[in-house]
Amino acid sequence: MKHFLTLLSHELRMLLVSPSTYIAATAFLFFMGFIFTGILESYTKAPQEASPAIVFFSTFFLPVFFMVPLLTMRCLAEERRLGTIETLLTTPVTTTEVVLGKYSAAYILYVTLWGATAGFFYILKSFSNDPRLLDSGPLIGGYVFIAVSGLLFVAIGVFASSLSRNQAVAGILAFVMLAALIIGGRWLGEAAFLSRDVLAPAKAAVDYAQVFSHYDDFTRGVIDTRHLLFYFSGTALALIFSIFSVEAKLIHS
């Protein structure tokens, strides 16, 4: 792990000097701001049950579908397409260090972008002076959920990037995998055929992997270790597969 910090600082530096990062950040904040304004408007029309933070974070999957593939599709696919992975892996670094460095950089950017949305709540607080609008529980729970689920989402993006040398293919793969996890899990959970007794274990597994129900728990302030375990183990698995994928491509190249 000697070179992890070198690789991480290199990746972060490359992200910071690249215009596409700023374009993506601006687009993200614009989009999230648009959603936030919409939520506040609905509060001015009629009293609502949930706090704005709950509604705001419940739209997490929209930016995840677009931001995560955009942030991660480059990382390994581009190295392979340019061939720089060859010069990288012939220095004393290991594949694990390379994958972890790229993953960490993408994750840090992801969390930073989400962190910037805290500004919305700050503005709301300083202008509304209404403590009911700012319930700190869901707010903190929402950010913890974003940070923890982001681990898995970004790892899936990195894995998709390790599968192809074409950025576009990697991006679409990441999108499909994330959609399958978030929307597909929900759809399976509601599907009638799984309710049969024979399939009870499968049903239990699907219920365990419900991203939306994890989200509900987190915003209610319940930080369940089972959920944490789900995201941590999923992240580890996706990263191990990414490392294997990079190495397998070398052996069978």
Next chain:
Amino acid sequence: MPDPLPPAIEVDHLVKSYAGMTAVADLSFTVARGEIIGFLGPNGAGKSTTMRILTGYLPANSGTVRICGHSVATEPDAVKRLIGYMPENNPLPEDMRVSEYLYFRGRLKEIPRRKLGPRIDEVLELCDLKRVRHKIIGQLSKGYRQRVGIAEAILAEPPVIIMDEPTIGLDPHQILIVRDLIAGLRGRMTVIISSHILPEIEMTCDRVLIINRGRVVAQGTPAALRREVLGRTAYGLTVAGNIAGLPALLQAVEPSFKITAAGEPDATGFVQLALATERDDEFGEPLLQALIAQNYRVRAISRAHPTLEDVFLAATRRTWDATQPNPPQLPPSGPIP
């Protein structure tokens, strides 16, 4: 390290096949420390594959490779600290500045931060890159990019440098710079370069290794190779007369004389011939006298100076001929697991 030092590169019965195609078939060679070796071969001969195996980037199917006594397969980390590698087509990140890139690579190669700054200056100076040190690599011309790749390979002063076609795409002036650069490493570092530009190899390298179809077809110093592959001395002759009687006449002049190539007679009956002999001394004059005595009409006679190009063509053709009778789907290779 044990005394006597192990050779810089030891390749023993190396085999590598991709999806049923044998790229490297039973390749064995040794490179001494401080030697500059040229790696020649037609396209698809297995040059790049061999170099990639030497760096530990690709695993071999069988056989062993040792760099300074360390096995590439079992001690990849030790080997990676001993080599500087510039791959084929010299891949570089597009959006970094030259000095940034060298700094990053230096850190990865474990050069202490304190020494890295002066070393980067030194390498930039060596490769004549001072003027572009703050430029973005993606905007550099091919020649500069190539030199950035070379600078990167020699950055950590590794004992073994492996460069896959370092002079490709350079103009003659830049080739000269690269050649001087490589010659400057002589004695300090072991350099292995592959190239298609044969005069380049001839001028820089101590020894040449010609491979074809994954096996060594000739190796030695350029002069020794010339002798081995083409005979000691070669002559070009343009002559008219009794061509059928020519071999007997040549035998009379010098027993080892033989005709290595003969053209078709032209409109005036002159034939161009290439002759070779096993001896080093001059046979021009006795040959000319014998020809005139036999009423041959001689238009030209010259002592040929075969270039490495001729050696290369002859050596690779020789293996081509040797492998022709075999059915192409059965390469005569070593053990493939």
